[in-house]
Amino acid sequence: MAGSHISVRKIDNLIRIDFIDRNILDEQNIHQIGEEILKVVESEFRPKVVIVFKNVEHMSSAAFGTLMKVNEKVKARDGQLRLCQITPRIHEAFVMTRLNRIFSISDTYETAMASFT
């Protein structure tokens, strides 16, 4: 089994996920990342999930697709998903694809945390 591409910190139903890789491009890695996140999300009812993009420099459309699947799963578990610390260039891709309307995006981890209801 390949090494994990994310780090997960979990306190009760609060889940913080950080990407380890700078590039989220390889489809196999993206699939693995998606499976790992979904497994964590599925273990909680009403999960509050923050995905931190601090280290990410490049991501592909396949990564957007995985994020959307995660969003669906979180909503199905009556939870909330926040994305934060996205670089301006990747944020621009969210805007171009209008996915900024689907996801709740915060500048910092703290503001993401504060936005949970």
Add this chain to the structure above:
Amino acid sequence: MTNSAKAFRCEHTLRDLRAGLELVHPEAEAALAAHGFDEGAKFAIRLAIEEAVVNAFRHGNRNDPAKSVRYRAHIDDGRASFEVQDEGPGFDPKTIPDPTEDENLEIPSGRGVMLIKAYMTEVEYVPPGNLLRMTYRKPA
């Protein structure tokens, strides 16, 4: 502009998706840097190459290991042009639903072509649609 490094040209037959990308990305990035493309341009072009080559292997060749992808690049001081051709039957890009329409926003796939068109200056699918030509031009 005083920068006049010799134009970069290459042509590759890619037989494996990841190995192919590991070949073309560093090569393109080095040429783009040599010809004075800024970080924003390099980000846009890398994304477009990634999406184009992934689509060629995945949707064009349908992951058939017997099929390859032809990749050509031309990078000079003013533009970066690429051709990506697969061995599939082609497709009509007009048939792809617009992923930015409200009714398609939550569909997880179908954003690769849209991102290529958004980031590159000129994009053309040559009929029958298995040859993609795309160019990024530096702003005047």
